[in-house]
Amino acid sequence: MHPFLTLEHVKFMLEYISDGVQIVDEKGNLVYCNRNSAMLDDINISDSIGKHITEIYPSLKEEESTLLKVLATKTPIFNREQTYRTYKGKIIATINSTLPILNNGQIEGAIEISRNITPYKELSERYLDLQSMVQGGDTTGKNKATRTDVAVFNFEDIITNHSEFNRVKAVAMKAARTEIPVLIYGETGTGKELLTQAIHNSSKRKNRPFIAQNCAALPSSLLEGILFGTVKGGFTGAVDRKGLFELADTGTLFLDEINSMPQELQAKLLRVLQDGIIRRVGDTREHRVDVRIIAATNIDPNVAIENGLIRRDLYYRLNTVTLWIPKLSDRKEDILLLTKFFIDKYNNQLYRNFKGVSEDVMRLFLNYSWEGNVRELEHVIEGAVNFAEGTTIGFMDLPPNLRNYYKLHVEPQIHEPITENQQTQQSEDFDLNLNQIVENAEKRAIEKAYEDSFHNITQTAKVLGIPRQTLQYKLKKYNI
Ligand SMILES: Nc1ncnc2c1ncn2[C@@H]1O[C@H](COP(=O)(O)OP(=O)(O)OP(=O)(O)O)[C@@H](O)[C@H]1O
Numbered sequence: 001m002h003p004f005l006t007l008e009h010v011k012f013m014l015e016y017i018s019d020g021v022q023i024v025d026e027k028g029n030l031v032y033c034n035r036n037s038a039m040l041d042d043i044n045i046s047d048s049i050g051k052h053i054t055e056i057y058p059s060l061k062e063e064e065s066t067l068l069k070v071l072a073t074k075t076p077i078f079n080r081e082q083t084y085r086t087y088k089g090k091i092i093a094t095i096n097s098t099l100p101i102l103n104n105g106q107i108e109g110a111i112e113i114s115r116n117i118t119p120y121k122e123l124s125e126r127y128l129d130l131q132s133m134v135q136g137g138d139t140t141g142k143n144k145a146t147r148t149d150v151a152v153f154n155f156e157d158i159i160t161n162h163s164e165f166n167r168v169k170a171v172a173m174k175a176a177r178t179e180i181p182v183l184i185y186g187e188t189g190t191g192k193e194l195l196t197q198a199i200h201n202s203s204k205r206k207n208r209p210f211i212a213q214n215c216a217a218l219p220s221s222l223l224e225g226i227l228f229g230t231v232k233g234g235f236t237g238a239v240d241r242k243g244l245f246e247l248a249d250t251g252t253l254f255l256d257e258i259n260s261m262p263q264e265l266q267a268k269l270l271r272v273l274q275d276g277i278i279r280r281v282g283d284t285r286e287h288r289v290d291v292r293i294i295a296a297t298n299i300d301p302n303v304a305i306e307n308g309l310i311r312r313d314l315y316y317r318l319n320t321v322t323l324w325i326p327k328l329s330d331r332k333e334d335i336l337l338l339t340k341f342f343i344d345k346y347n348n349q350l351y352r353n354f355k356g357v358s359e360d361v362m363r364l365f366l367n368y369s370w371e372g373n374v375r376e377l378e379h380v381i382e383g384a385v386n387f388a389e390g391t392t393i394g395f396m397d398l399p400p401n402l403r404n405y406y407k408l409h410v411e412p413q414i415h416e417p418i419t420e421n422q423q424t425q426q427s428e429d430f431d432l433n434l435n436q437i438v439e440n441a442e443k444r445a446i447e448k449a450y451e452d453s454f455h456n457i458t459q460t461a462k463v464l465g466i467p468r469q470t471l472q473y474k475l476k477k478y479n480i
């Protein structure tokens with residue numbers, strides 16, 4: 001603590017932080033309440049000081065109050081969710097951390113910090129309600145737009161010429177035919193969701209529900225209720241509601257950013273994976289569910305385990321099939337292929353007629369770090385196709401961060417800065433070459449796969465993820 005920190009400073013902090021702060025004496029009577037807490041809970045500070053906590057919150061049962069619990073047990077509570085009604089009837093959800101105030105082991109009071117999570121909770125509950133509605137066969141079409149959990153991608157939509165990624169795709173296709181849980185690792189934007197949807201769509205569950213939940217998108221205390229469901233009376237304000245496991249029954253549940261799931265919840269997930277049994281929050285009854293789990297992490301699973309983010313036992317259960325997607329900067333052939341693919345895609349969507357990118361742009365693309373991977377490449381091309389003129393995407397059509405990267409990392413290596421005039425000339429030369437470059441990359445990929453598969457056509461086609469006929473055509477075309 002800073003030696004000049006005074007009581008005034010502490011009061012200042014308590015008044016201006018965005019969390020609620022309350023302090024009670026040893027009997028549970030309010031002695032301090034900051035402005036945020038008063039505002040959230042509809043209480044008048046001067047009227048409430050000195051009153052017992054149960055008098056201020058008439059709907060709160062003694063055994064549910066975290067402050068009273070800490071007074072009774074003298075032990076702190078961290079990050080506990082609480083739902084209660086203010087005297088005006090407003091339902092509030094908070095996450096509380098509560099500390100006892102002790103003097104020589106004697107309890108003198110307790111201090112509580114509460115974060116308001118009501119908006120998140122309302123949103124997540126609405127989300128589940130909508131989901132139940134959609135699955136409950138809402139045929140009015142009114143709620144169709146809310147159905148975000150639809151798997152639309154197939155393996156053909158995963159564009160790659162990279163031999164390792166093609167191998168991963170082939171394993172994923174095999175895994176799709178089984179019921180084994182799958183763990184996918186890849187940096188952001190590498191196509192984890194794409195791969196997951198493709199697995200679902202080529203599995204026998206393809207006409208059953210597909211539900212995706214990002215474990216990092218919700219406060220961890222809400223995630224349990226969302227996944228497992230709740231029962232009325234489970235905690236104050238709880239209602240009977242199915243969780244995602246029940247909603248995804250007979251289908252696939254995609255748990256994205258599993259590394260952000262709290263450890264206790266990972267233990268519960270492991271149980272579902274082992275015996276297919278779930279228990280709603282606050283319930284004593286158990287339900288059997290039949291859900292295929294696909295989990296994803298955007299940090300290396302080994303690092304996640306070392307840092308205690310993924311439980312080892314859960315990892316062992318998940319890693320029977322682990323699919324590692326290489327990052328885009330390691331897939332040079334894919335940079336070429338995807339550039340072409342996205343130019344075609346946005347030409348079609350936007351009625352444009354771009355033929356390719358200029359040479360300096362291609363040089364930059366091949367050297368750039370692509371931290372946002374395929375998603376970043378797609379957005380760069382979408383932006384350029386929207387705004388560029390002519391038929392070639394040039395250097396000036398790129399976002400400033402890419403142009404800076406070129407100036408810092410690419411240009412110094414080629415010594416010859418490219419002027420805008422030269423650029424147009426070079427762009428036209430390069431137009432002619434892009435197809436050639438892509439074809440060369442394709443030829444190399446086919447040669448390698450063909451060799452690796454000991455010239456077995458069926459196997460080569462499988463590895464490359466293309467139909468046999470297409471392969472035969474290409475073998476002839478490239479004279480392999
Ligand atoms: N190989 C690919 N072929 C075609 N499109 C791709 C490919 N990989 C990714 N994309 C596109 O890139 C975008 C990002 O993919 P996706 O959402 O699957 O990434 P992610 O790994 O789940 O990323 P995050 O970790 O950020 O959630 C999507 O628009 C997807 O269509």
Ligand SMILES: [Mg+2]
Pocket residue numbers: 192193256
């Ligand atoms: Mg994703």
